Amino acid sequence: MRAITWHGKNDMRCDTVPDPKIEDGRDAIIKVSSCAICGSDLHIMDGMIPGMERGDIVGHECMGEVVEVGKDNKKLKVGDRVVVPFTISCGECFFCQKGFFSGCERSNRNAKTAEKLWGHSPAGLFGYSHILGGYAGGQAEYVRVPYADVGPIKVPDGMTDEQVLFLSDIFPTGYMGADFCNIQGGETIAVWGCGPVGQMAIRSAFILGAERVIAIDTVPERLAMARAAGAITLDFHDVDVYDAIQELTKGRGADACIDAVGTEADGTASFDSVIDRIKVATFMGTDRPHVLRQAIHCCRNFGTVSIIGVYGGLLDKIPFGSAINRGLTFRMAQTPVQRYLPILLERIQKGEIDPSFVITHTASLEEGPDLYKTFRDKKDGCIKVVLKP
Numbered sequence: 001m002r003a004i005t006w007h008g009k010n011d012m013r014c015d016t017v018p019d020p021k022i023e024d025g026r027d028a029i030i031k032v033s034s035c036a037i038c039g040s041d042l043h044i045m046d047g048m049i050p051g052m053e054r055g056d057i058v059g060h061e062c063m064g065e066v067v068e069v070g071k072d073n074k075k076l077k078v079g080d081r082v083v084v085p086f087t088i089s090c091g092e093c094f095f096c097q098k099g100f101f102s103g104c105e106r107s108n109r110n111a112k113t114a115e116k117l118w119g120h121s122p123a124g125l126f127g128y129s130h131i132l133g134g135y136a137g138g139q140a141e142y143v144r145v146p147y148a149d150v151g152p153i154k155v156p157d158g159m160t161d162e163q164v165l166f167l168s169d170i171f172p173t174g175y176m177g178a179d180f181c182n183i184q185g186g187e188t189i190a191v192w193g194c195g196p197v198g199q200m201a202i203r204s205a206f207i208l209g210a211e212r213v214i215a216i217d218t219v220p221e222r223l224a225m226a227r228a229a230g231a232i233t234l235d236f237h238d239v240d241v242y243d244a245i246q247e248l249t250k251g252r253g254a255d256a257c258i259d260a261v262g263t264e265a266d267g268t269a270s271f272d273s274v275i276d277r278i279k280v281a282t283f284m285g286t287d288r289p290h291v292l293r294q295a296i297h298c299c300r301n302f303g304t305v306s307i308i309g310v311y312g313g314l315l316d317k318i319p320f321g322s323a324i325n326r327g328l329t330f331r332m333a334q335t336p337v338q339r340y341l342p343i344l345l346e347r348i349q350k351g352e353i354d355p356s357f358v359i360t361h362t363a364s365l366e367e368g369p370d371l372y373k374t375f376r377d378k379k380d381g382c383i384k385v386v387l388k389p
Contacts, residue, residue: 003140009047025072059139174200253300262309286313
């Protein structure tokens with residue numbers, strides 16, 4: 001089959017690779033009808049994610065038709081149309097039983113490696129390094145889905161791929177970011193990063209009852225999309241974000257701040273972001289947490305900082321004194337996608353949101369490597385790429 005593979009920093013290819021096979025009785029093989037390039041895939045392309053091996057199949061946002069089912073899988077049958085969550089979860093362990101599917105104790109085949117890095121291992125993920133299980137990703141013609149009697153959700157008749165594909169990751173992740181903000185109604189929520197996840201967080205905050213959303217980015221197309229959702233937009237190259245938020249909130253700060261950027265914050269946004277970039281380039285640091293620092297400073301006393309951008313290692317110069325002295329709450333996670341799927345599918349069916357609004361480019365797998373670069377470099381108005389194997 002054909003698949004998008006990683007061969008080193010800035011080297012993404014569309015290769016011919018072996019077809020996946022059933023390895024466990026709970027598995028299923030999915031013929032992929034649609035998959036997408038995620039912002040966190042760009043961290044892989046940029047060489048920021050450890051544990052990648054040359055030739056690894058990438059991608060963790062996909063859906064398609066079941067073409068083979070393991071003997072112990074009683075949930076799915078051949079011909080079912082499903083969306084596949086990016087988190088691989090057994091459904092039976094301590095964390096899965098509590099709804100914390102991204103903390104699954106069984107699905108990371110390389111848990112001991114993750115424990116050395118993070119203390120404890122999260123769940124395995126599709127197409128996201130051998131630290132997280134080394135599972136082949138979904139930017140391919142076919143994908144093997146472990147624990148397929150727990151993860152995939154069946155797509156109701158009459159719904160398009162574009163409407164439901166993002167249930168695999170970015171819609172639940174953006175929604176979780178807003179959900180973490182404990183919105184009761186009337187709040188001002190600030191969102192850093194107007195990429196696909198940020199766009200979902202903006203709309204989710206309004207759905208949950210926020211009165212105002214302040215969206216921070218610098219890419220004109222992204223800011224325009226945020227304004228179309230009703231957000232107040234700030235271009236961080238044109239204004240001082242802290243001063244602007246102080247003015248908009250009469251000096252109080254935002255009720256909650258969502259970091260939808262993560263490890264690769266813009267290296268030209270401020271003096272500290274330049275230092276971050278130098279540290280990473282000289283192997284003196286692992287992440288560029290400028291956005292997180294700014295979110296902490298912009299959050300009101302006893303507010304919430306919601307972190308949904310990907311971080312991989314150790315962060316420098318985090319103003320924890322500000323956080324503790326002002327009573328901030330931090331919420332963060334790899335999204336337990338299965339926890340949110342029924343709620344969000346229902347919201348789509350009711351017409352509360354159509355996640356397809358974020359798609360700007362649709363192409364073939366063969367065009368995928370070039371579109372990785374287009375997406376990374378923010379060219380051609382690219383906000384979200386969907387690939388059609």
